[in-house]
Amino acid sequence: MANRIPRVAVREQDPQVRAKNFEEVCYGYNREEAMLEASRCLHCKNPRCVGACPVSIKIPDFIAKVAEGDIKGAAAIIAEDSSLPAVCGRVCPQETQCEGSCVLGVKGEPVAIGKLERFVADENLGKASATVAPANGIKVAVVGSGPAGLACASDLAKWGYDVTIFEALHKAGGVLEYGIPEFRLPKDKVLKHEIEEVRRLGVKIETDVIIGKTVTIDSLMDEEGFKAVFIGSGAGLPKFMGIPGENLCGVFSANEFLTRNNLMKAWREDYLTPIHAGKKVCVVGGGNVAMDAARTALRLGAEVHIVYRRTEAELPARKEEVHHAAEEGIIFDMLTNPVEVLGDEKGWVRALRCIKMELGEPDESGRRSPVAIPGSEFEIETETVIMALGTSPNPLISKTTQGLEITRRGCLVADENGATTRPGVFAGGDAVTGAATVILAMGAGRTAAKAIDEYLKK
Numbered sequence: 001m002a003n004r005i006p007r008v009a010v011r012e013q014d015p016q017v018r019a020k021n022f023e024e025v026c027y028g029y030n031r032e033e034a035m036l037e038a039s040r041c042l043h044c045k046n047p048r049c050v051g052a053c054p055v056s057i058k059i060p061d062f063i064a065k066v067a068e069g070d071i072k073g074a075a076a077i078i079a080e081d082s083s084l085p086a087v088c089g090r091v092c093p094q095e096t097q098c099e100g101s102c103v104l105g106v107k108g109e110p111v112a113i114g115k116l117e118r119f120v121a122d123e124n125l126g127k128a129s130a131t132v133a134p135a136n137g138i139k140v141a142v143v144g145s146g147p148a149g150l151a152c153a154s155d156l157a158k159w160g161y162d163v164t165i166f167e168a169l170h171k172a173g174g175v176l177e178y179g180i181p182e183f184r185l186p187k188d189k190v191l192k193h194e195i196e197e198v199r200r201l202g203v204k205i206e207t208d209v210i211i212g213k214t215v216t217i218d219s220l221m222d223e224e225g226f227k228a229v230f231i232g233s234g235a236g237l238p239k240f241m242g243i244p245g246e247n248l249c250g251v252f253s254a255n256e257f258l259t260r261n262n263l264m265k266a267w268r269e270d271y272l273t274p275i276h277a278g279k280k281v282c283v284v285g286g287g288n289v290a291m292d293a294a295r296t297a298l299r300l301g302a303e304v305h306i307v308y309r310r311t312e313a314e315l316p317a318r319k320e321e322v323h324h325a326a327e328e329g330i331i332f333d334m335l336t337n338p339v340e341v342l343g344d345e346k347g348w349v350r351a352l353r354c355i356k357m358e359l360g361e362p363d364e365s366g367r368r369s370p371v372a373i374p375g376s377e378f379e380i381e382t383e384t385v386i387m388a389l390g391t392s393p394n395p396l397i398s399k400t401t402q403g404l405e406i407t408r409r410g411c412l413v414a415d416e417n418g419a420t421t422r423p424g425v426f427a428g429g430d431a432v433t434g435a436a437t438v439i440l441a442m443g444a445g446r447t448a449a450k451a452i453d454e455y456l457k458k
Contacts, residue, residue: 005039006109022183038111065077074120089118143166143211146429164206171207217229228452230449237392239387239391248348297384310368335356336354348383391435417450418444419455427448
């Protein structure tokens with residue numbers, strides 16, 4: 001019977017309305033909708049969804065509680081494995097992870113695991129669910145308050161460790177705070193409460209501390225009594241194409257553009273930190289960050305083009321984000337690659353010179369490589385160009401810490417448990433892998449927490 005119930009659609013803002021505001025796009029389930037959707041779960045004997053979740057949430061167990069109407073019980077089950085369920089329910093790529101492994105998805109639509117997680121989390125925001133072991137007095141430092149750092153710190157605090165997170169910016173949250181727009185992740189409504197939950201576990205968060213400048217990892221361990229350190233500093237160093245004109249006024253990295261809008265509230269008229277996007281914006285790239293930047297620029301009043309060198313089928317962004325962007329009026333210029341940013345006599349961007357592409361043979365990842373079509377150059381008139389081409393870790397920590405090895409891409413070298421080449425120092429998330437997803441960073445943080453626990457118990 002359960003698999004005959006169609007997937008319960010989630011309510012959303014009208015595209016024409018939401019394209020002009022920064023309010024959350026998706027309204028989520030109400031209690032009745034959540035219980036109906038939860039009743040679709042088949043409760044498989046070997047639930048593949050759990051294995052596909054990077055933090056191994058006991059998905060069938062919490063869904064069973066939702067179906068019974070025991071939302072508090074569902075929250076307690078999720079809290080065993082995730083410290084950021086309201087965040088993950090909104091931004092995780094469930095379609096390629098838990099939902100992508102759901103048996104119901106073979107011949108129909110999978111259970112809406114992400115939307116159910118979000119519902120449970122939202123119903124329990126501000127209500128402590130996790131239990132904490134007695135304090136053991138052992139100090140552990142966590143560098144960065146993004147998803148990897150918060151996940152690692154939460155687990156260690158639950159086990160009784162004295163954990164301090166050091167955050168470089170003035171607000172905690174890392175990429176969740178500065179990188180993800182308000183319309184996908186409301187900061188005051190959601191993120192603030194989940195970070196407060198981490199604090200309630202006993203985690204201390206010190207902001208405006210730049211590890212490598214304010215203090216070093218060496219001094220934390222040698223002088224301040226920290227017995228282990230977890231580096232979850234993310235990947236905040238933007239990449240550019242290296243084409244002429246990238247130094248013109250009006251060229252942003254997506255990192256800067258989103259940070260100024262999200263963390264510095266440039267989109268709000270009551271803040272004195274505005275940003276000028278202009279009437280026409282080109283976003284170069286096709287990932288989730290490109291979609292976030294494009295949809296932000298649209299809400300600032302611009303006509304927005306996404307310029308991507310492959311076809312829509314190869315877009316690496318979540319399908320839901322691509323769908324929302326298209327609904328809102330974003331223009332997709334596929335099989336198009338920039339070759340030069342053109343400026344006016346005052347040094348400001350006036351156009352993006354591009355060349356048309358066609359798909360050739362597959363590259364190492366299996367995707368067909370784009371090849372330029374000779375003589376197909378053209379211009380897109382624009383006032384702003386946003387480069388959303390990925391990021392790499394900031395080299396400051398590796399340069400100021402003894403014994404840390406890095407890869408040729410600038411990422412920290414760490415084994416499968418997060419142990420770096422320096423004893424007592426662990427790392428995970430984007431600082432190790434390069435830019436990836438929130439939930440993978442959280443999984444790495446949890447893995448490292450277990451390894452730190454084992455290291456300190458030797």
